Amino acid sequence: MTVAIAGAAECDLGKTGLDVLTLQSQAVIRALTDAGLTLSDVDGLATNNIGRFPVIQLAEYLGLRPRWCDSTFVGGSAFEMYVARAAQAIDAGQCSTVVISYASNQRSARSRTLTAAGDEYESPYRPLYPASYYAMVAQRYLHTYGLDRRHLAQVAVSARERAQRNPKAWTYGAGPLTVEEVLAAPLVSSPLGVLDCCLVTDGGGAVVLTSLERARDLPRPPAVVLGCGEMLDHTSMATAKDLLRTGAVESGRTALRAAGLTPADIDVIQLYDAFTISVPLGLEQLGFAAPGEGLSVTTPMNTGGGGLAYCHPGQFGVLLLVEAVRQLRETSAETALVHGTGGIFSSHATVILGVDR
Amino acid sequence: MSEWWEATRDHRLLLQHCDGCGSVQHYPRALCITCGSSDLSFREAVGTGVVDSFTVVHRAGEPYVLARVRLTEGPILLTHLDDIAEPRCDMPVLLAWRPLPDGRHLPVFRSADGL
Ligand SMILES: [Zn+2]
16 A cells, blocks of 8 residues: 555543534644645545534535545444545545544543444343443453453553653553552452543544655655554344454454564554453454463553543544554654454454554 | 244243254344344253353442353353352353343343252
C-alpha cells in the first residue's frame, strides 16, 4: 500500500461538558491542522456513533460532501477497519484525503448504552455487557494457566505507571497504583474488579490519511500504512467455542503478512485494553508470546496509558491510532502494531504502521 | 423460537439437531450453521455438562453466578450456577429449573459432585 497517516489528534478528553459533534469537530480540525490540510482537502469521511446516519451528520456538520465514506459499526475496532478501507479507496483513486474521526461524551452525558444481541436466550441471565464476558475469559485464562487475580492486576498497575508520563491521561497525577489496591477494589464481575475495567470518559480523536507521495510534502513525517487485517467473531456470550481463541489470531497474522513483518519486528504495540485480561490474551493471540505467557511481553505497549488509565470514550480504537502515530514521530520506534477489538471480542482489526524509509 | 421456551414449562431443555448433517446447535436458528440445511428438529438434552467458565456478577441486589456450561451434546449455554459455594472451571454440573412468573422455567445448573 502507498497510503499514510499525515495527521492525528485528540479532541478534548475527560469530562468535557461538550456535545458529540463539537468534540468531533475539534478532533477533525486539529488532525487536519496537524497534517497541514484544511476541510476543503477532505473528500472521504469515516465515523460512527452519532445517531441516525452518523457519517452524513458529521459531513453536513463540517460542511462536507464526501465522495467516499465508511460507517462500519462493529465496536471499538471499527477505526482500524476504516484505515484499511480508506487505504484501499485512496489506492484505487476513489478519493484522495480521508478523515477518520470519533468522539463520545459518555461521561458528561452519564450514559453509555450498548445494545447486546437482544438474545432471548441470554438476557434472562442478566450478564453485564461487556464485563461478564471478559470476566469469563479471565476466569478461564487464570484457571488454564494456574494464575490468579494478582497477575492480572499487574496490567492495571503498569497502565497507571505509563499514564503518569502522559499529562492528557485521566489518571495523570493520580500517582502509582498498587496490586493491593486493584485487588481491594469492588468486584464488578469476578475475577474482574473496578480497576480491571477500562475508564468511562469523554474523548475521541481523528487521523488523516492520504497518499504517501502527497504525505511526503506535508509538514509531519508520514506514518505509512504497511498492512491491515480483520476478523469478525461472535456477538453472543455462549457462541464462541473457545474463550481463549479470539479473532486476533487471523487479524494479526493477516496484517503482519501484508506488511512483510513478524511480531519480533514490531517496536511498539497499541492494543485495545478494555479489561486487564485483554492485554495478556491479546499479546498471545497476536503472536507476541506463547499461550499463558502474555504477561511477560517486554515490547513497549499502550504507551499513553491505554483505556485502563488514559482515556476510554466507549470506542477506543481511534486513539490507539493517534498514539501509534505519536510514537512513530517522537520516539525511535519504526514500526507499530495497532490492534482494536469491539464488543465482547466480537470484532478484531489490526493495522501495521511504519516510518517512511 | 417459542417452541424452545414452551418446552421449559415441562422442564425440557431442547437442542436443535440438523436432520441433514447431524450437527447440534444452540441457540435455535432457521438454518444449520454447519451445512445450511433448514431441516432441523428439537431433541431434549440429557441435562449434563461441564462449566466452561463462570463469573460472579456484582450489581444491585444479591450477587449471582453467571456461567457458560458446555453441554454433553456439545453446544454451550449461557446460564446460572445455583447453590454452588465454590464454582470452578471444568466441574461437572446437572440441569435444574428455576420458575419464571409466567409458568416458563429458566434452565440453570447445580453441582454434579457426589452423584
Ligand atoms: Zn447441518
